[in-house]
Amino acid sequence: MGKRQVLVTGGAGYIGAHTAVELHAAGYEVIIADNFSNSSPGVLEGIERITGVKPVFHRIDCADRSQMVTLFKEYPGIEAVIHFAAFKSVGESVLNPLAYYRNNLLSMINLLGEMSVRERGGCIVFSSSCTVYGQPAPEHLPVSEEAPLQVAASPYGRTKQICEDILSDTVKASEGKLKAISLRYFNPVGAHPSAYIGELPGGVPQNLLPFVTQTAAGLRECLNIFGSDYNTPDGTCIRDYIYVCDLAKAHIKALERMTSVASGTGENMEYFNLGTGKGLSVMEVVKGFVAATGVDVPYKITGRRAGDVEQVWADPSKANRELGWRADTPMDQVYRSAWEWEKRIRNL
Numbered sequence: 001m002g003k004r005q006v007l008v009t010g011g012a013g014y015i016g017a018h019t020a021v022e023l024h025a026a027g028y029e030v031i032i033a034d035n036f037s038n039s040s041p042g043v044l045e046g047i048e049r050i051t052g053v054k055p056v057f058h059r060i061d062c063a064d065r066s067q068m069v070t071l072f073k074e075y076p077g078i079e080a081v082i083h084f085a086a087f088k089s090v091g092e093s094v095l096n097p098l099a100y101y102r103n104n105l106l107s108m109i110n111l112l113g114e115m116s117v118r119e120r121g122g123c124i125v126f127s128s129s130c131t132v133y134g135q136p137a138p139e140h141l142p143v144s145e146e147a148p149l150q151v152a153a154s155p156y157g158r159t160k161q162i163c164e165d166i167l168s169d170t171v172k173a174s175e176g177k178l179k180a181i182s183l184r185y186f187n188p189v190g191a192h193p194s195a196y197i198g199e200l201p202g203g204v205p206q207n208l209l210p211f212v213t214q215t216a217a218g219l220r221e222c223l224n225i226f227g228s229d230y231n232t233p234d235g236t237c238i239r240d241y242i243y244v245c246d247l248a249k250a251h252i253k254a255l256e257r258m259t260s261v262a263s264g265t266g267e268n269m270e271y272f273n274l275g276t277g278k279g280l281s282v283m284e285v286v287k288g289f290v291a292a293t294g295v296d297v298p299y300k301i302t303g304r305r306a307g308d309v310e311q312v313w314a315d316p317s318k319a320n321r322e323l324g325w326r327a328d329t330p331m332d333q334v335y336r337s338a339w340e341w342e343k344r345i346r347n348l
């Protein structure tokens with residue numbers, strides 16, 4: 001029997017690439033579809049250096065229906081799809097909402113269009129976000145899957161909510177041909193231990209850890225900490241930072257849950273929160289990074305960033321229990337992996 005084929009849309013992106021590596025290690029044949037809108041061919045080289053195998057790659061835009069049709073014609077054996085391909089900048093989505101609706105929704109619609117016309121159906125893992133919960137009420141912290149969804153704070157967040165709805169309606173209508181799992185990520189950080197793949201934001205980093213590593217590398221003068229007057233122990237915002245390799249492994253568990261005959265327990269569409277279960281403040285992250293790497297990170301406290309939620313962290317017990325998965329890499333190791341990656345790409 002040949003290897004089981006898994007299509008990874010957005011597989012040249014940050015989480016997609018780490019997941020492609022884990023899929024390879026788990027014995028799957030990986031087919032990557034990506035248009036490099038927020039990545040580059042160098043990522044594929046990184047994957048190849050780690051796995052020793054050049055990933056099968058198609059440069060396609062998932063929002064373009066004809067390209068998706070052609071891809072599925074070429075690979076009728078695709079058993080499952082992990083769907084990462086999407087725009088992901090909160091700020092950019094506020095400035096250019098149509099680009100977000102067009103890209104993120106059309107990709108999902110085109111993918112499901114192809115999956116649902118196939119006789120064999122298939123399984124889909126969707127890359128969702130804890131942003132669907134907004135700022136949970138204190139009684140909903142840590143956030144379980146039972147917490148109510150809230151009106152999204154940005155078009156980006158709304159695309160995640162709408163995509164989950166599109167997915168669940170389509171799964172329902174497929175009468176058992178399609179199965180799906182939506183993974184709601186908290187804050188993915190760090191890089192592969194080889195330092196061959198990692199997070200590489202274009203322009204000024206919007207997310208905390210890339211800004212920290214770039215400041216440590218001397219590319220940025222100083223980290224701005226957005227607000228120290230929140231209602232948290234040290235006044236800075238709290239998030240659940242999850243190591244990207246731990247996160248990548250959860251995708252394999254999700255696939256196994258849907259494809260293994262033995263499991264058969266889950267609903268056809270399920271949701272899992274992926275986090276560590278522990279919240280860290282911005283200040284704790286900065287101090288933790290400095291302690292783990294021994295590198296200084298100059299910072300100053302500035303005003304709050306519009307749209308930031310004060311504190312959110314996961315109750316990952318459903319994923320721990322049902323997927324048999326846990327994010328347990330110690331944070332000092334995570335910080336060092338991010339720093340090793342930054343050093344490698346900057347030739348430090």
Ligand code: UFG
Pocket residue numbers: 088090129130131157186187206207208209211223224225226227237238239282305308
């Ligand atoms: N922060 C700073 N300085 C920076 C960057 C970030 O102080 O230069 C702070 C933010 O204010 C926030 C924390 O660091 O308190 C984390 O910020 P990130 O931008 O790294 O992460 P967010 O939690 O804002 O956003 C992430 C994902 C989004 C997702 C969102 C859901 O990037 O895709 O979680 O909450 F929508």
